[in-house]
Amino acid sequence: MAIYRYDSSFEGFLSCIFDFYEQKPNTLSIVPQHHNALSFFDTSEDVITDPEKAQRVWKGLKQKGGSETTTAIHRAFLSEIEGIEDILLSYIIKCFKEGLSIKNYADSDVLRISKVVKMVGREKHRMDAFVRFRETKDGIYFATIAPDFNVLPLNSTHFKKRYADQKWLIYDLKRKYGIYYDLHTVETIELQLSSDINTTSQASLYFTQEELQYEELWQNYFNSTNIASRKNMRLHVQHVPKRYWKYLSEKKPS
Amino acid sequence: MNFDRIKEKLNILADAAKYDVSCSSSGSKRANKNKGLGDSSGMGICHSYTEDGRCVSLLKILLTNHCIFDCAYCVTRKSNDIKRAAFKVQEVVDLTINFYRRNYIEGLFLSSGIFKNADYTMERLIAVAKKLREEENFNGYIHLKSIPGASDELMREAGLYADRLSVNIEIPSASGLKLLAPDKNREDFLKPMRKVKNEIIQYKSEKKIIKSTPIYAPAGQSTQMIIGATGETDAQIMYTSAYFYKEFQMKRVYYSGYIPISYDKRLPSIGTEVPMLRENRLYQADWLLRFYGFDVRELLTKEHPNLDADVDPKLGWALRNLDKFPVNINTADRNTLARIPGVGMRSVHKIIHARRYRNLNWEHLKNIGIAMNRAKYFITCDSKDFETKDRTPGQLKSMIMQESASKFRKAYSSQLNLFDSNALPTL
Known part of the structure; x- marks a missing residue:
């Protein structure tokens, strides 16, 4: 399995998505750089954050899924939950390929993302309050x-x-x-x-x-x-x- | 600032104001203007919660707890021997601004005991709001009490500064009011309500034509009823609510379980438990009226004047109307979905979106988050498995209750026990 390591910024994550479509590895996992649980058989690569690449992915997502989709992806990303990158990647692939809507709650990735988005939204609201x-x-x-x-x-x-x-x-x-x-x-x-x-x-x-x-x-x-x-x-x-x-x-x- | 004196006043006047349930800070459209302080255009925020689990969103205080009335249910009644205090207008303004700047609160909820007369009191409340808006450029939320009997001109002015206005009718029936507050009459409560309602309608229609028309009480009106102080049935309470929602376009009616504060013989004695379960059921019924498309006549009737203690009102309704079930999740319309026990409005929304893409089965419904323990007896979905047996309402109810653990179980089982031990001879 290929592993992309990025600088844990949102732009960095989007750059990974860009590289994924360029290099088309069979299976991919995206992890932040400070994360070091690599297994022996994996090949890992440090992805350099590139605002231009990030911007293109962002635009593409917006075109395909609308701002509801991009907002959800950004919010879910901010959760910093371990493995959220891979769930987002899996969703993004389906979104680009079949136009999977962020509201198709019968899809397990969508449901997971929507739950995380809700958790992040709740935490944001708590900070407004607390x-x-x-x-x-x-x-x-x-x-x-x-x-x-x-x-x-x-x-x-x-x-x-x-x-x-x-x-x-x-x-x-x-x-x-x-x-x-x-x-x-x-x-x-x-x-x-x-x-x-x-x-x-x-x-x-x-x-x-x-x-x-x-x-x-x-x-x-x-x-x-x-x-x-x-x-x-x-x-x-x-x-x-x-x-x-x-x-x-x-x-x-x- | 005379800090110690303010502290003492704050303690007295916050303590006296806490029986007002409303603490909502949502529904206004007042945006920040000229880079002033505050913004209440977003959703309401609860900045903290007290140990009784109630939200703290507004600085909720009385301007004074001196009062010329002697309503039996009220702590600030004239005959009650308590410490009295009064804020100066500027003191309330300073407290509000400084609490707001520190992100403690969303705004001010100002009520008052009635001193001298209704208009004099109302004028002072308006003075605080006016100062906040005009001198401090404060755009936070302001909830003012409409003082029963206040003149139309004052009510008109109040709505220009306040986001919400409210009059608490407190006692659901006219006869109860006569018993507990003989110097008040019901028409005094309704008069300011009616005036505010009419002004809201008028300002709204003017705003459609002239954009610069100021906003008038953008978060509408609310009221409150005390539950369990007098002998009203749930039906009497909910029919009164339905009347206020319809007739006065109330944004909210609040229900406040009576907290015994007096040895008055006309009222439940001190130490009587607050009827929290009943309060909860009334709120559930209220939600069914406002969001789920129920009519009050479906929930409460002459034959059925009180809500069930052991099941929620929607489940109670469904058990009385088994002929309307099962409902097919994949084809039913929004209103029908909303009537299924265990399915809330959020789930309705999710079901409607999800079923555009595929037919939903039990697994999907579970993941969406509907309460299966109740819902499964009332629905069919994309599966051959469903409840086929015809059961009586009683059987269904006991099956559902066996599977669920209500936080109120203790409350209603003790209520039932009480009932059993005093078994009525006629039954």
């Missing part, structure tokens, strides 16, 4: 997140539209990059973050006094609006899974 900005001393609304999937690129429009009049920065601690809005455009940035930025004891170093007060007001509000006689922790955790608690100021132990 980001908690804190105003830093230099006037930037700052938040850290660590989403299950690489959804930050999907969040950018939402926050740009909403917080048009304030500088903000959302940083993905897991993938070590963030998006920063400077009142004009949103840019992707990488930062050296101090490790104590999220600790309560050091908060007054980075954040304004007012910030800490509003955080306390929010915590208070959160507790007062709860109806104790309807307590339902199972439902609570279902909606706000514990892995997100560390970034939610209302769930921090006070």
Whole structure:
């Protein structure tokens, strides 16, 4: 089996698709470069990311399947789920060959992709909800997140539209990059973050006094609006899974 | 900012506002304008959930909990001995803006106890909304309470700043209202509702001709009923809902299981369990009315005035109408598919798309995600295997219940036990 290794960018993945159609290997698996589970009999090749090739594949897909198809492929890709590249490849082959619709839910690849797309969409929506900005001393609304999937690129429009009049920065601690809005455009940035930025004891170093007060007001509000006689922790955790608690100021132990 | 004082007020006035169920922030069309703050053109967002599992989408507070009325079911009733507080207009504005900037909330839900009179109170609510919109260029979501008895002019103004307006009728029947809130009358509730409905219609039709017509209460109106405080049947409640949906074009009717807050003899005593199962069944029925094409008369009748506790209302309906089944998944139209127990609207959508490409069999249906434990008795598909036996509704029901585990099993089995132990002599 042939194996293409790529730089884990979306353009890189699309370049692999391009090379696949050029070289036509019988069976192919596409894996990110940091993935090193190669078996002895496989031949592996590092695919160089080529924006032009990527663009051609993207255009072709759009022509064949419409923007619903390309959106689904992009979102499923952002899941970073192991093996998602191969499922997408298998779908893309069928899409180009037989025009398989992304809505043909009786096809197992389509069904799998649609489930992953839904998971990614849900995570994106969660980040729209769970980001908690804190105003830093230099006037930037700052938040850290660590989403299950690489959804930050999907969040950018939402926050740009909403917080048009304030500088903000959302940083993905897991993938070590963030998006920063400077009142004009949103840019992707990488930062050296101090490790104590999220600790309560050091908060007054980075954040304004007012910030800490509003955080306390929010915590208070959160507790007062709860109806104790309807307590339902199972439902609570279902909606706000514990892995997100560390970034939610209302769930921090006070 | 006098931080400690604000904190105290916030605690009192959020605590008093929490019995209002609505926290929806969807359905508005207010986009960000002039690079101001906020945008509520997208879908609603629940920013957090309290430990009771309810969503926190809006900053839900009362402007004040001083009130001239003495409604038995309400915590802020005049005769209740509690701490009272009142926000200044600017304080609410500051809280809203600062919570919004930190992505805590989608906007403000402002209600109030009634001080002095209806118009005076309504004016103060409008003042907050107006300040947010005009001085702060705030485009987040604003839900204002329509104060019963407020004048038409004020209601007209309110809709220009608010995304949603609501009046809670609270008690489903006029007789119940008379019992628990003798100083209020039903017409006071309906008057602002009617005014807002008419304004919405008028603004919409004007907007078709003149594009610059401002949006008026784009997320519509809602209302709320307390469940289990007075002796209404489910039929009375749902017929009232259906009336509000039809007559006032309500976006939502909310059902709020009564939480005992008083030793008043007219009400369930403190410590009585909140009727959550009943509340859930009413919401299910509500969904059937709004999204599944059911008519309230199909779900509840004189002979059948209450929803089943042990099965959902759609399954209950299907068991009473077995002659309409089985349905062929591959040929039935959308409305018929929507009536199959265990098939939700998302599955209907998926079935309709998938069957364009091939006939669906059990495997496909399972993968699409329909609840087979219920659905399989009511459908045929591309397979020779299907339920051929004619069973009675009772048999079907017990078979389905044996196979499924409802999270409410404990609730309804204890309700049934209670019933058994008090077995009525006439039965």
